[in-house]
Amino acid sequence: MADTIRVTLKLYATLGKYLPAELRRSNEAVLEVPASAVLGDLIGQFSVPPPSCFLVLVNGVFLPPSQRATATFVDGDVVAIWPPVAGG
Amino acid sequence: MAWQRKILRVDLTAGTCTSEPLNMEWAKIYLGQRGLATKYFVEEVAPSVEPMSPANKLIFATGPLTGTMASTGGRYSVITKGPLTGAIACSNSGGYWGAELKMAGWDMVIFEGRAASPVYLHIENDTATLHDASALWGKTTWDVEPALRKIHQDSQLKISSIGRAGENGVLYAAVINDLHRAAGRSGVGAVMGSKNLKAIAVRGTKGVAGVKDPKAFMKATQAAKAVLAGNAVTGEGLPKFGTQVLMNVINEVGAMPTRNFRDVQFEGAKDISAEAMHAPRESDGKANLVTNQACFGCTIACGRISKLDQTHYTVVNKPEYWGASGGLEYEAAWALGSANGVNDLEALTYANFVCNEDGFDPISFGATVGAVMELYQMGVLTKEQLGIEAPFGSAKALTYFAECTAKGEGFGPEIGLGSKRLTAKYGHPDLSMTVKGQEFPAYDPRGIQGMGLAYATSNRGACHLRGYTVASEVLGIPIKTDPLETEGKAGLVKAFQDATAVFDSAGICVFTSFAWTLADVAPQLDAACEGDWSLDNLNMVGERIWNMERQFNNAAGFTAKDDNLPKRLLTEAAKTGPAKGLVAGLDKMLPEYYAERGWDTEGRPTAATVERLGL
The missing domain is CATH 1.10.599.10 (Aldehyde Ferredoxin Oxidoreductase Protein, subunit A, domain 3)
Structure with missing residues (x-):
């Protein structure tokens, strides 16, 4: 259907616990969502608290907080999310 | 002052240990550790010095907060001219050794010259003595630490030492303390080996007195610790996932050097990530990661402690590797894994254990293996030369090379040269992913x-x-x-x-x-x-x-x-x-x-x- 798209949602680090047990090893879920869906609609499916979503990458590119309430996705997008993390 | 105001100078050629005052004027200008020790180094050593010669010096230095109540105040650095690069080298380590040195009453140890035969330095508060280390030469860091504790009948000795890599002149040999903490980069362990210095064993019971304003210091360190505890990265992310949490991040942003930088994303990243270290293994149902661990005074505790799968090919019938030890940090996981296209988490952990055990930098080692694998794929290096087939992705080649480099056997000495010298020797210097001779890390x-x-x-x-x-x-x-x-x-x-x-x-x-x-x-x-x-x-x-x-x-x-x-x-x-x-x-x-x-x-x-x- 033209009005739905498939988006891969990846939840890493402490956010992985929000995924169903069978998906935690891969840290990802493939979602079929309306083309009008925004970030809140994706994470809402797994009850991820929005404030936990610090680093949000869409196909590897940073999605600024100012665009997260309005940016929509296209079919095949990969959305990866982390809480605040660092290393080195 | 949170200084002991005292330097130990060890002339390895003459076999003497002397005390001298710390230059407090320099301490106000260069702070301590990296800055202050580098000031001493550049004042005392000619820039043209041959790194592996007796004329090079090797400085172990603490900072003003080392050994104090400041969070993470357990660090020390090793400063010298690096044999891998020919540039100034300064490698920093955690664990407990740095704080112990300070609590023994010393801010810094300067080694000069070269011992005629292997020695180790024993420090017990104000007393410092050189001892014959002939019986320790050829031993790993994992053998040296318990051996010295037994010799001195002191279970609390803190020990920095080199393994066989440092003895054999691996140009990226490290100094290892507390079994798996490392002054890892630029070959400071090779300089230590060139001086016939096997280890420094320290026992300090004096504490760190003389803090300028104790009340203000307590207040400042408590406030700073609260900042660390309240920060999502230092208070939660690093303790739980360590630096390895970056594996999936960096891969996702397309900055994961893969197969000697031929690619920027690694399809196996998820298999060697922090998340994978937490997941139960299919083989035994246990996770690779056992726990996290803190260095002296640290309130973050990012260190990884891992246990290998005892049925993994690397450690079958090798119970010495079955215990818990230093696990993969991000840079090591990258260099041993993505840089070579290897996604076997247990193989990477084993190779990392070997790097700690015999004291060499997993970044430079892994990245050099990446160059070797590319030369193998090109047909420049052969199975006959290497002793094994070594295509990208071969975990067995990786772990074989780790053992060879540790022991100085087979193709190991060539890998111990680092990628700049190795690729030049085989006619392809452009395949060395280095700057000033040192291999890249994981970005x-x-x-x-x-x-x-x-x-x-x-x-x-x-x-x-x-x-x-x-x-x-x-x-x-x-x-x-x-x-x-x-x-x-x-x-x-x-x-x-x-x-x-x-x-x-x-x-x-x-x-x-x-x-x-x-x-x-x-x-x-x-x-x-x-x-x-x-x-x-x-x-x-x-x-x-x-x-x-x-x-x-x-x-x-x-x-x-x-x-x-x-x-x-x-x-x-x-x-x-x-x-x-x-x-x-x-x-x-x-x-x-x-x-x-x-x-x-x-x-x-x-x-x-x-x-x-x-x-």
Whole structure:
């Protein structure tokens, strides 16, 4: 259907616990969502608290907080999310 | 002062140990550890010195906060001229050894000359003595630590030592303390080996007295610890996932150097990530990660402690590797894994154990194996030469090479040369992914442009710990910048480099900088020791240290042409991910960086810069 798209949602680090047990090893879920869906609609499916979503990458590119309430996705997008993390 | 005001000078040629006062005027100008020890080094050692000669010196140095109640105040650094690079080398380690040295009453140990036969240094508070180490030569660091505790009947001895790699002249040999903490980079362990110095065993019971204003110090350190505890990175992310949490992040942004930098994303990243270390193994139902671990005084505790699967091919019938030991940090997991296309988490963990056991840097080792595998794929190196088939992705080749390098057997000595010398020897120097002879860490400059400049200008060769702009470009600390953009990165790199020099000189861990700024460090230093530790002056101290190191390198023969990146990164565009089509834009950043630094077009600090910094 033209009005739905498939988006891969990846939840890493402490956010992985929000995924169903069978998906935690891969840290990802493939979602079929309306083309009008925004970030809140994706994470809402797994009850991820929005404030936990610090680093949000869409196909590897940073999605600024100012665009997260309005940016929509296209079919095949990969959305990866982390809480605040660092290393080195 | 949080100083003991005392240096131990060990003349290995003469076999003497003498005490001398710490230069307190220099301590006010160069702070401590990296900065202060480098000042001693450049004053005492000619820049032209041959790194493995008796004329080179080797300094073990603490900072003013080492051994105090400051969070992470357990650090020490090893300063020398590095054999891998020919540049100034300064490798930083945690664990418990640095604090023990300070509590024994010493701020710094300077080794000079070369012992006629293997020795170790034993320090028990004010008493320092050299002992015959013939029976320890040929032993691993894992053998040396219990052996010395038994010899001295002291279970609390803290020990820094070299393994067989340091003895055999592996040019990226490390100094290992507390079994798996390492002054890892640039070959400081090879210099130790060249001096016939096997170990330094320390017992200190004196504590660190003389804090300038104890009440203010307690208040400042408590406030700073609260900042670490309340920060999501240092209070939660690093303790639970360690630095390895970056594996999936960096892969996702397309900056994961893969198969000797031929690719920027690794299909096996998820298999060797922090998340994978937490997941139960299919073989035995247990996770690779056992627990986290803290160094002395640390309230972050990012260290990884792992146990291998006892049925894995690497350790079947080798119970000495079945216990819990230092697990994979991100850089090691990358270098042993992605850099070679290997996604076997247990094999990487085993190779990491071997690196700790025999004391060599997993970054330079893994990256050199990447070059070997590319030469094998090209047909330049053969199974007959290597002793094994070595295509990209071969875990068995990786672990075989780790064992050969540790023992100095087979092709190991060649891998121990590092990739610059090895690829040149076999006619393909462009395949060495190095700057100033040191192998890159785990961030591809095509996908994180600022890191290209940070690598090119790092005073100890390619390194992420001299200016970690990844924090800003990828992780948004302290502010988010665009990793694909070159504009503005010159100033960003300079700011990170100068601030890092302060953290490295204070006796604390640079990982505090994910939560702390220099404004959090300043009150701790101000309460600990005399001197002007205002924010402005700390920035000046960092810049002074950076320029002092640079002047040494310039005098050692390094010029602007050495502030460069491998041809591959400048001419072969990234094939996938957000950086697809991009090469490293070093030429756009370097002139601006020189201008920001107050250097001439040849990369030399101008007379005005030297005067301004009081050098």
